[in-house]
Structure formats: structure tokens, C-alpha cells
Amino acid sequence: MSKKLIIAEKPSVASDIAKALGGFTKHDDYFESESYVLSSAVGHLLELACPEEFEVKRGKWSFAHLPVIPPHFALNPIEKSAARLRVVNKLIKRKDVDGLINACDAGREGELIFNYIVQHAKVGKPVQRLWLQSMTPQAIRDGFARLRPGSEMQGLADAAVCRSESDWLVGINGTRAMTAFNSKTGGFHLTTVGRVQTPTLAIVVERERKIRDFKPRDYWEVEAEFAAKAGNYTGKWFDEGFKGKQEDEHARADRLWEVARAEAIKAATSGKPGIVSEEAKPETRLSPLLFDLTSLQREANARFGFSAK
The missing domain is CATH 3.40.50.140 (Rossmann fold)
Incomplete structure (x- = not known):
């Protein structure tokens, strides 16, 4: 058969x-x-x-x-x-x-x-x-x-x-060209090149350069203790007008770069009553697809920390 x-x-x-x-x-x-x-x-x-x-x-x-x-x-x-x-x-x-x-x-x-x-x-x-x-x-x-x-x-x-x-051609020719270049003064200095390896190494080098060039800066956050009927809780000040994309990559909605501004916010709010309001908007979205094994594993890992096994 x-x-x-x-x-x-x-x-x-x-x-x-x-x-x-x-x-x-x-x-x-x-x-x-x-x-x-x-x-x-x-x-x-x-x-x-x-x-x-x-x-x-x-x-x-x-x-x-x-x-x-x-x-x-x-x-x-x-x-x-x-x-x-x-x-x-x-x-x-x-x-x-x-x-x-x-x-x-x-x-x-x-x-x-x-x-x-x-x-x-x-x-x-x-x-x-x-x-x-x-x-x-x-x-x-x-x-x-x-x-x-x-x-x-x-x-x-x-x-x-x-x-x-194409990977083979890039790897072989790139490796031999760079090796020949680095060995022109004598010896044999193998220098490998590859479609995936080379840009990945470039990313690693660029990241290392940013880490070495990083200059630490002080910033301040303003937190307050709030009293309510259900008990006390801690809240943090943030800038309501903050927009996600900033020229300063380290800017955050809750970061203040001048201590004077942080002190001013503290002085303006300390010991004062406040009003808490909540705004909810209705939202329409498609119902999610039923789980297959892969998506179930992914969801269980994210939500409960379960391994694939």
C-alpha cells in the first residue's frame, strides 16, 4: 500500500x-x-x-x-x-x-x-x-x-x-572585503559581515554610545496625600497639557525640571481642599476572536505569567 x-x-x-x-x-x-x-x-x-x-x-x-x-x-x-x-x-x-x-x-x-x-x-x-x-x-x-x-x-x-x-552573497563578499581591508597591513584579521549580524551590531554599538554619552539630570515629582471617606490615598501631579512627542526624550507628564516650579505647586495645593471628578465615555469595539492555542498561551503569559508549557 x-x-x-x-x-x-x-x-x-x-x-x-x-x-x-x-x-x-x-x-x-x-x-x-x-x-x-x-x-x-x-x-x-x-x-x-x-x-x-x-x-x-x-x-x-x-x-x-x-x-x-x-x-x-x-x-x-x-x-x-x-x-x-x-x-x-x-x-x-x-x-x-x-x-x-x-x-x-x-x-x-x-x-x-x-x-x-x-x-x-x-x-x-x-x-x-x-x-x-x-x-x-x-x-x-x-x-x-x-x-x-x-x-x-x-x-x-x-x-x-x-x-x-542573497544572504550568502552579502556575507561572503562583505566578510572577505572587510577582512582584506583590515589585513592589508599584514596578518589575517577576520572581520565577519552579515545581513542580520551587521545591522544588529550597529544597533548595539549605537545603544552603548548613548549609554556612555548619557548625562544625568535632576528632576522633581510632586506627590500629595489625599483624605477621603473611603480612606487616604496618594496622588501625583502631572501636566494636563503634556504631549507625548517632545524634543526632550526624557520629558514626562509628571516630571518637573525646576525645583522652584515644584515648590510653587506644593505651596499652591498643600492643605487646600480639592474636587475629584471622573469622566467616562462610551466606546464601541469589535468583539475579540475566540482563542486558538497560540493566542491563549500569549494571553495567559501576559495576564497570569503562565509559561507555554
Whole structure:
């Protein structure tokens, strides 16, 4: 009997799918039922590499060898997850598997992980796409009831490959150019560059610069003790005319920068009776959507401090 191989992005997702569909028997690295074989990657299993014949060795990194733009890219197994790749490859090539189901995360990276695995396996078996926005058992079963043809996701797959290859080109050429520049006076000074790494480091450096350049300033707040029938409470003065966006990034509605002004407010209010009023306005809003598992976890974490587990 022919079966379809389901490939999830993470082992935990494969386990959730097995529970939702039911009827699976667990083996070492995969599940199997009468209709399906189910396994998973562990994130990315393959990475782009420059083909051997176009590689420039580290000792020859110089501007003369830039830019590095190979005519095609090779896929190399990631060493730490090579064993998992062998398992998935073996399952893809099973004779009783006549089709593949991409159950990787719904997004560009999920599409890339699956397509690189299939490209590396060099098989032409038909592909269907499981597209899930929620991991509840019912959502998983509904997703399998409306699997999409893999061809529908071609645009997303192309975007994923474009992102991956452009990252490689920016990283390799940027790293070699900066290394060559910093090594021009002698030695080898590796200077890494990357699409995500470099701007992130720039943000960290900018933040550190602001911290070092920060000049402390004194400010004052005016608080008062109020007596009411229900008991005493503390209130704080704030500027009713304060507007959120200010030239001074440290300005707040309850901050006073001159002690004289704080003293004046204290003198004008100390020991004087006050009137408390409350203003309420009706508001119309749409009723919130019902919880799925993800939004329930998020709400429970924010409101009660519950972990996802």
C-alpha cells in the first residue's frame, strides 16, 4: 500500500500531528500509520556553499578575488544535524512513499527548509502543502482536509531561495572585503559581515554610545496625600497639557525640571481642599476572536505569567 511522507519542521510539531491524526506507531526517528509516514527536520538541515571549483581559499582573500558570485550554489549537510538528514532522505526514497506533504512552518523559512531537503534528495515525487496557523488538534485535522498543491507555493519558495542566496552573497563578499581591508597591513584579521549580524551590531554599538554619552539630570515629582471617606490615598501631579512627542526624550507628564516650579505647586495645593471628578465615555469595539492555542498561551503569559508549557 502506498503512503505519503509528512515532513514537519521540528520533532515537537511531528508529535502534535501524530496525536491529532491518530493511528501512528512511533519508531526511533519517525511515526508510521496505514496512510502516512511522519518525520521532521530539526530546523535547517542543509546550507548553501560555494562549489569546490569556484572556492577561493582563505589565504587568498583579497580585493582581486572579489566579488565571489558562483554560477550555482551547492547544498551541504549541516554537520550537527547530518544524522537527521540521512533519516529523512531514507524515508523520502522509500518505494512505498509516492508523495510528500510539506508540514514545515507556514512561512518563507519553512518553505526553504522543505525544498532544500527535497532538492538534496533528488526525487521528483508530487508535493502537497499543509498550511497551519494554529496547532490545535482540530486545526491540524482541518489542514489535512484541505491540503494545497505544492505548486501554489512556488512564489514563496522562490522568495525563500532569493533571501538565502542573497544572504550568502552579502556575507561572503562583505566578510572577505572587510577582512582584506583590515589585513592589508599584514596578518589575517577576520572581520565577519552579515545581513542580520551587521545591522544588529550597529544597533548595539549605537545603544552603548548613548549609554556612555548619557548625562544625568535632576528632576522633581510632586506627590500629595489625599483624605477621603473611603480612606487616604496618594496622588501625583502631572501636566494636563503634556504631549507625548517632545524634543526632550526624557520629558514626562509628571516630571518637573525646576525645583522652584515644584515648590510653587506644593505651596499652591498643600492643605487646600480639592474636587475629584471622573469622566467616562462610551466606546464601541469589535468583539475579540475566540482563542486558538497560540493566542491563549500569549494571553495567559501576559495576564497570569503562565509559561507555554
